[in-house]
Amino acid sequence: MLINKLAIIGVGLIGGSLARALRRAGVCNHISGYGRDETNMQRAIELGVIDEYSHDITRVVADADVVVLATPLATMEPLLGALLPSLQTKTIITDVGSAKGSVVQAARNALGDRLRQFVPGHPIAGTEQSGVEASFADLFVDHMIILTPLPENETTAVETISRMWESCGATVVSLSVDHHDQVLAATSHLPHVLAYALVDCLAGMNEHDEIFRFSAGGFRDFTRIASSNPEMWSDICIANGDKLLKMISQFESHLAGIKAMISTNDRDNLREVFARVKHTRDTMLAERQSLLSRKKPD
Amino acid sequence: MLINKLAIIGVGLIGGSLARALRRAGVCNHISGYGRDETNMQRAIELGVIDEYSHDITRVVADADVVVLATPLATMEPLLGALLPSLQTKTIITDVGSAKGSVVQAARNALGDRLRQFVPGHPIAGTEQSGVEASFADLFVDHMIILTPLPENETTAVETISRMWESCGATVVSLSVDHHDQVLAATSHLPHVLAYALVDCLAGMNEHDEIFRFSAGGFRDFTRIASSNPEMWSDICIANGDKLLKMISQFESHLAGIKAMISTNDRDNLREVFARVKHTRDTMLAERQSLLSRKKPD
Numbered sequence: 001m002l003i004n005k006l007a008i009i010g011v012g013l014i015g016g017s018l019a020r021a022l023r024r025a026g027v028c029n030h031i032s033g034y035g036r037d038e039t040n041m042q043r044a045i046e047l048g049v050i051d052e053y054s055h056d057i058t059r060v061v062a063d064a065d066v067v068v069l070a071t072p073l074a075t076m077e078p079l080l081g082a083l084l085p086s087l088q089t090k091t092i093i094t095d096v097g098s099a100k101g102s103v104v105q106a107a108r109n110a111l112g113d114r115l116r117q118f119v120p121g122h123p124i125a126g127t128e129q130s131g132v133e134a135s136f137a138d139l140f141v142d143h144m145i146i147l148t149p150l151p152e153n154e155t156t157a158v159e160t161i162s163r164m165w166e167s168c169g170a171t172v173v174s175l176s177v178d179h180h181d182q183v184l185a186a187t188s189h190l191p192h193v194l195a196y197a198l199v200d201c202l203a204g205m206n207e208h209d210e211i212f213r214f215s216a217g218g219f220r221d222f223t224r225i226a227s228s229n230p231e232m233w234s235d236i237c238i239a240n241g242d243k244l245l246k247m248i249s250q251f252e253s254h255l256a257g258i259k260a261m262i263s264t265n266d267r268d269n270l271r272e273v274f275a276r277v278k279h280t281r282d283t284m285l286a287e288r289q290s291l292l293s294r295k296k297p298d
Numbered sequence: 299m300l301i302n303k304l305a306i307i308g309v310g311l312i313g314g315s316l317a318r319a320l321r322r323a324g325v326c327n328h329i330s331g332y333g334r335d336e337t338n339m340q341r342a343i344e345l346g347v348i349d350e351y352s353h354d355i356t357r358v359v360a361d362a363d364v365v366v367l368a369t370p371l372a373t374m375e376p377l378l379g380a381l382l383p384s385l386q387t388k389t390i391i392t393d394v395g396s397a398k399g400s401v402v403q404a405a406r407n408a409l410g411d412r413l414r415q416f417v418p419g420h421p422i423a424g425t426e427q428s429g430v431e432a433s434f435a436d437l438f439v440d441h442m443i444i445l446t447p448l449p450e451n452e453t454t455a456v457e458t459i460s461r462m463w464e465s466c467g468a469t470v471v472s473l474s475v476d477h478h479d480q481v482l483a484a485t486s487h488l489p490h491v492l493a494y495a496l497v498d499c500l501a502g503m504n505e506h507d508e509i510f511r512f513s514a515g516g517f518r519d520f521t522r523i524a525s526s527n528p529e530m531w532s533d534i535c536i537a538n539g540d541k542l543l544k545m546i547s548q549f550e551s552h553l554a555g556i557k558a559m560i561s562t563n564d565r566d567n568l569r570e571v572f573a574r575v576k577h578t579r580d581t582m583l584a585e586r587q588s589l590l591s592r593k594k595p596d
Contacts, residue, residue: 074565124514144512179508186500187513191520193556194492196575201545201552202484203578210477212582214442215485216422220583221519222489227579230572234565241560247499248557252550254499258491259546262539267372267532274528277494280501281525284510285518 002027002163007064009034009057009079011044013126014096015070016135019049021168024137034060044132058086066164069095073235076103080110080118092157093118094164098184098232099240100148100177116152119161121145122180123170124188128227141169148177185243190251192233193244195226300325300461305362307332307355307377309342311424312394313368314433317347319466322435332358342430356384364462367393371533374401378408378416385412390455392419392462396482396530398446398475400537414450417459419443420478421468422486426525439467446475483541488549490531491542493524 006022008015011033022028033050034057035041041053054060061067061083069076076095087093093111097103100120107118125143127134145165149158162172175183202211237244261270304320306313309331320326331348332355333339339351352358359365359381367374374393385391391409395401398418405416423441425432443463447456460470473481500509535542559568 124512126514126516128516143514146512173512175508179505183505183508183512186503186505186509187517191496191517193560194496194553195520196572197553197556198489198492198549199575199579200556200571201549203575203582204552205484205548207477207481207484208582210473210481211484212585214422214444214471214481215583216424216441218424218426218523219485219489221522222493223579224519225516227576228572230569230576233572234569237556237560237568238563238565241563245557245561248553248560250503251496251499252553254495254502255492255546255550258495258498258535259543262491262535262546263543265536265539267536270535271528271532273498274494274526274531277497277501278525278528281497281521284501284506285513287510 001029002160002167003029003065005030005032005064007032007034007061007067008050009060009067009069009083010071010075011035011041011050011053011132012070013130013132013134013139014123015068016044016047016049016132017125017137017139018068018070018096018123018168019044020135020137021140022164023048025167027164027167032060032064040132047132047135049132049135057083061091062086063088064091066160067091067093069093069097072232073097073099073102073106073239077106077110080107084111084114087114087117089117091117092160094121094161096121096123097239098122098188098236100180102239104148104150104177115150116154117157118150119153119157120148120150120177121161121165122148122184123165125170128224128229130229130232138169140165143170145170145172146180147172147174148180149174150177181240181243185240185247189236189240189244190247192225192228193237193248194251195223196233199223199226299327300458300465301327301363303328303330303362305330305332305359305365306348307358307365307367307381308369308373309333309339309348309351309430309433310368311428311430311432311437312421313366314342314345314347314430315423315435315437316366316368316394316421316466317342318433318435319438320462321346323465325462325465330358330362338430345430345433347430347433355381359389360384361386362389364458365389365391367391367395370530371395371397371400371404371537375404375408378405382409382412385415387415389415390458391416392459394419394421395537396420396486396534397538398478402446402448402475413448414452415455416448417451417455418446418448418475419459419463420446420482421463423468426522426527428527428530436467438463441468443468443470444478445470445472446478447472448475479538479541483538483545487534487538487542488545490523490526491535491546492549493521494531497521497524 031050033053329348331351
């Protein structure tokens with residue numbers, strides 16, 4: 001058995017889906033949960049996602065082989081501090097936070113030399129839904145998990161967390177903390193900010209009723225991420241603020257370039273940019289798809 | 299029979315899907331097509347989308363009850379000029395262009411006092427695909443069609459075009475030309491520009507390989523519209539340039555506001571904006587869904 005006792009701190013979409021996937025894979029004997037919302041925790045029991053829960057985090061992590069922190073970024077430092085007294089030396093801690101630099105700093109502050117037990121991780125998966133009710137065992141299938149192992153980590157700890165995610169059907173890759181935060185600022189944090197800014201912009205217009213009434217599928221796809229959890233995303237924007245601000249500035253330059261082409265009726269350059277972008281997107285996403293297909297087990 | 303002979307100018311995704319839908323609804327006897335791409339036109343015949351085609355536009359529109367222009371915006375004025383010599387007084391012309399002010403100007407230039415036969419229209423439907431191969435009869439089901447009738451139009455002409463679209467399963471609404479272009483600048487043209495600018499921005503980064511490799515579903519949804527037809531979209535941006543430029547400027551202000559909150563670590567205001575946006579999007583899209591449901595025939 002890969003994991004005898006698993007402790008999930010925060011049994012929401014990600015924590016709940018991980019519990020479901022590990023249980024289905026049969027790699028986990030017992031799952032204990034911790035969370036603030038009593039209704040959500042009881043629902044997690046009813047749905048069979050976890051075996052038990054407690055509002056005492058030291059009880060939840062005691063004897064655990066693996067602890068998974070799946071709570072908003074800003075809560076991680078106090079939670080790590082609170083669980084430290086009952087943390088056994090055999091226990092490996094990981095997290096699912098969307099920005100890794102701030103999480104590593106929080107873990108360093110809270111855990112001191114027990115930082116070696118902390119293997120930072122980030123599943124590139126999710127929906128705009130929240131809570132255990134939205135969780136499902138297939139969430140990580142064919143998705144990427146990025147681990148950002150620390151120099152302090154033992155190899156066996158990193159391997160255990162890798163195998164945990166692979167047993168959920170995911171592909172695990174390693175990046176440095178800094179590289180992760182740069183890539184995610186570009187592919188995830190910036191798009192979320194753009195979607196929030198767009199919907200906020202349209203909501204403030206006189207025609208906002210018509211605007212949403214006449215919206216097409218493309219608009220709904222484009223703004224889906226603006227329905228994401230506000231607490232989680234304000235945390236992420238602050239946590240990865242430096243890199244995100246640089247990305248926003250770069251985006252602003254590109255938008256200004258297109259704006260200049262429109263204002264000068266420069267149809268030829270506009271078509272050239274759009275054609276280059278379409279080619280990039282189509283090619284890159286095809287490569288990504290083939291990468292995931294190749295990594296699938298036979 | 300609503301339409302004895304239908305002429306489709308441009309048998310691509312939209313023109314082909316309209317032909318398929320009308321044929322399925324049994325409201326059209328004969329469909330004649332016109333297009334530049336010989337392979338596409340032959341494929342349209344093989345797929346049974348049209349009954350015949352010709353490279354002579356005057357032959358295609360002769361005797362037609364309804365002519366549908368489904369070509370890029372920049373081609374409409376020359377095409378209207380070319381078809382005018384064989385245009386009978388009974389024939390109603392409509393189009394599917396995404397910007398209406400420029401199309402009405404093109405029609406006025408090309409048709410003169412025959413403008414009364416031209417009923418401008420815009421189906422709020424599409425995918426990022428192009429060509430007759432991508433067309434399908436269900437494209438307009440539960441979608442909105444915006445007509446922007448002109449003072450010159452006869453009521454019966456507007457009614458015929460409305461009934462044509464309703465027989466495809468769509469909901470038809472009327473807006474003024476100016477109102478249409480304002481609403482579409484906000485819900486469609488601005489999001490396309492943002493998606494193109496984002497992908498262009500990321501493609502220029504050193505880490506662009508990782509960026510696309512680690513992209514999640516949200517990113518792919520968000521950038522789907524950046525795979526749209528470059529010719530069509532450069533045309534739209536120029537055609538609706540004035541209104542689009544104003545929307546881009548408004549968006550830039552909202553983005554600058556969020557950027558300022560991030561740079562001052564203003565988590566509370568960020569969360570407030572994101573929560574307001576999520577509420578707006580969830581509420582507005584729910585209302586839109588219920589509007590479409592109510593309008594469905596029993």
